[in-house]
Amino acid sequence: MELLRFYLKYWKKRGKEQNSKLKILLYFVILTSVLSGVGNTVLLAIINEVIHSPDYTQAILWTFVGLCIGVPVVRSFSEALLNMFSMRVICDMQTHFCYSLMATPQQVLEEQGSAKITPIIAEDLKVLADSLLAFIMICLHASIVVSCLAYMGWLSWQLLIFLLVIMTVGIAIYQAITMRGQRHFFTARKHYGRVFKNLETLTSGSKELKLHQPRRNDFVHKLFVPAVETFRRSVVVGNAVYGAARGIGSILMFVCIGAIIFGARGFMEVSAEVVSGFTLTVMFMIAPLEALMVRLVSMDKAKASLRKIDEFSAAIEEHQELNSGVDAEVEPMPEFQSLAFEDVEHEYSAVEQAKHNHFTLGPVSFRVEAGEVCLVCGGNGSGKTTLAKLLSGLYTPTAGKVRYNGMTIDRDNIEAYRQCFSAVFVDFHLFDTLLGIDYPEHSEQATELLAKLQIEHKVEIDDEGRLSTIDLSQGQRKRLALLTSILEDRQIYIFDEWTANQDPQFRGEFYHTILPMLKERGKTVIVITHDEKFFDCGDHVIKLDMGKIQHDSLPVAAPALVET
Numbered sequence: 001m002e003l004l005r006f007y008l009k010y011w012k013k014r015g016k017e018q019n020s021k022l023k024i025l026l027y028f029v030i031l032t033s034v035l036s037g038v039g040n041t042v043l044l045a046i047i048n049e050v051i052h053s054p055d056y057t058q059a060i061l062w063t064f065v066g067l068c069i070g071v072p073v074v075r076s077f078s079e080a081l082l083n084m085f086s087m088r089v090i091c092d093m094q095t096h097f098c099y100s101l102m103a104t105p106q107q108v109l110e111e112q113g114s115a116k117i118t119p120i121i122a123e124d125l126k127v128l129a130d131s132l133l134a135f136i137m138i139c140l141h142a143s144i145v146v147s148c149l150a151y152m153g154w155l156s157w158q159l160l161i162f163l164l165v166i167m168t169v170g171i172a173i174y175q176a177i178t179m180r181g182q183r184h185f186f187t188a189r190k191h192y193g194r195v196f197k198n199l200e201t202l203t204s205g206s207k208e209l210k211l212h213q214p215r216r217n218d219f220v221h222k223l224f225v226p227a228v229e230t231f232r233r234s235v236v237v238g239n240a241v242y243g244a245a246r247g248i249g250s251i252l253m254f255v256c257i258g259a260i261i262f263g264a265r266g267f268m269e270v271s272a273e274v275v276s277g278f279t280l281t282v283m284f285m286i287a288p289l290e291a292l293m294v295r296l297v298s299m300d301k302a303k304a305s306l307r308k309i310d311e312f313s314a315a316i317e318e319h320q321e322l323n324s325g326v327d328a329e330v331e332p333m334p335e336f337q338s339l340a341f342e343d344v345e346h347e348y349s350a351v352e353q354a355k356h357n358h359f360t361l362g363p364v365s366f367r368v369e370a371g372e373v374c375l376v377c378g379g380n381g382s383g384k385t386t387l388a389k390l391l392s393g394l395y396t397p398t399a400g401k402v403r404y405n406g407m408t409i410d411r412d413n414i415e416a417y418r419q420c421f422s423a424v425f426v427d428f429h430l431f432d433t434l435l436g437i438d439y440p441e442h443s444e445q446a447t448e449l450l451a452k453l454q455i456e457h458k459v460e461i462d463d464e465g466r467l468s469t470i471d472l473s474q475g476q477r478k479r480l481a482l483l484t485s486i487l488e489d490r491q492i493y494i495f496d497e498w499t500a501n502q503d504p505q506f507r508g509e510f511y512h513t514i515l516p517m518l519k520e521r522g523k524t525v526i527v528i529t530h531d532e533k534f535f536d537c538g539d540h541v542i543k544l545d546m547g548k549i550q551h552d553s554l555p556v557a558a559p560a561l562v563e564t
């Protein structure tokens, strides 16, 4: 039921036009599968008929031949359509998930973390889409079983009731066993998150692992192996339980055949034709019934994935920003004049606070005017990056007001506000293509910037805006990120410790060439920095300490700051 509710919800969310295409495909799948199921049952009836009355007509012979060829052809066609259908659904689900993530605030994404999000995209959505396929297959196998039961009812309804009683007992036993298997699948999914996190560590922490053998041993023996082992155990036990249930199911089918052949004749009158018809049909039903059981396993695995997706959706859905998703129409903000923080505070969520030490930024109040170069400094952990995320609208304040040209920033205009900024954070991501930038139009500027950033001998940009390489030193990668940022041509720039990986000569270039160039273009630049010797390059210096403004000075090097 949980799964059915999910499918219906998902179906409703899709557009009408998309649904009608998928519906046509689904109708074809159902039609071809029902045709092949009915064809099989007719074949069965013909076989039983001809065994008992050898004077068959030419029509029966040709129907038999036609069905022998037609049924497999239709079945193959049906399987191909089913494959198309399930791949369509997987793609749609992934795209839908991508849209939801784009509309989820940064803060919520950080709280969830990649260790939770990536397994959902990589695994759970696929499992869920497979379960939709399994659900359809279950319906189709069930239709074969129903047509077989109808045929048996036509042969002898008394014997059918006898058979149904035995089958009901069998299904009850099967259900009782599979409930245990389901529990193991839930445990397996819980451990998959840990396995995934460790896989990420394998690549992101490879240097640290290679350099330190005891750490490497501990990682493998205490984290990696226990996680994969627990995952393996749960999957193996879960599958074994289902295997046992399937075995018992098969035994029960033979019990049914035995009961028909040996038992039923003892207390009811049945002809040899009815007995052979029943036996043939029950044997024929074994394959779809087994397939049905296998599909039920994927449905149970999907329940574990669905739980994870539901938990994640619940965590992100209430925060979704409808105007900040993909293709959202954003009314641009008026030209920037001033930005003011009025008693702004920010507190990380309770979950995050539990992971890190308690930290609150603010209350902070300050003002930045258009065309200013504002330097933000302070010790490690004083809240500079948190402030940068608040400034750029990636975080929303828990108290206080952010005013743009005097206008309060709220849920309705925050997306337009974000579009005024371009930022290079410490943990920036470098795209290998200039996305969202009309490239041929900016090619001249890009060439100039490559020279200014002294990486023209390292990187070339083709007509499509593709960078020839991003496999560069960290300092060079940062220069490329700066180039992308400048090409974005936003009103306000934020550079978070951009100079940290630059050589002394290029640090000077940044403060004496790049910043003045941006200022000349009328841009406002907020630089987070520890470079005390360049404080005189700022029009305005703000010093943070333990989340509060310790010092806010207008122009140039305040001696107190240089000394600290």
Ligand SMILES: Nc1ncnc2c1ncn2[C@@H]1O[C@H](COP(=O)(O)OP(=O)(O)OP(=O)(O)O)[C@@H](O)[C@H]1O
Pocket (backbone or CB within 6 Å): 110, 348, 352, 353, 356, 357, 359, 378, 379, 380, 381, 382, 383, 384, 385, 386, 387
């Ligand atoms: N996602 C988070 N959840 C909870 N607390 C966080 C989170 N990110 C940072 N913090 C806490 O907020 C405080 C300020 O962090 P922030 O990154 O803003 O400092 P910073 O001044 O930029 O430091 P640094 O100079 O070392 O980069 C830190 O004490 C940190 O523990």
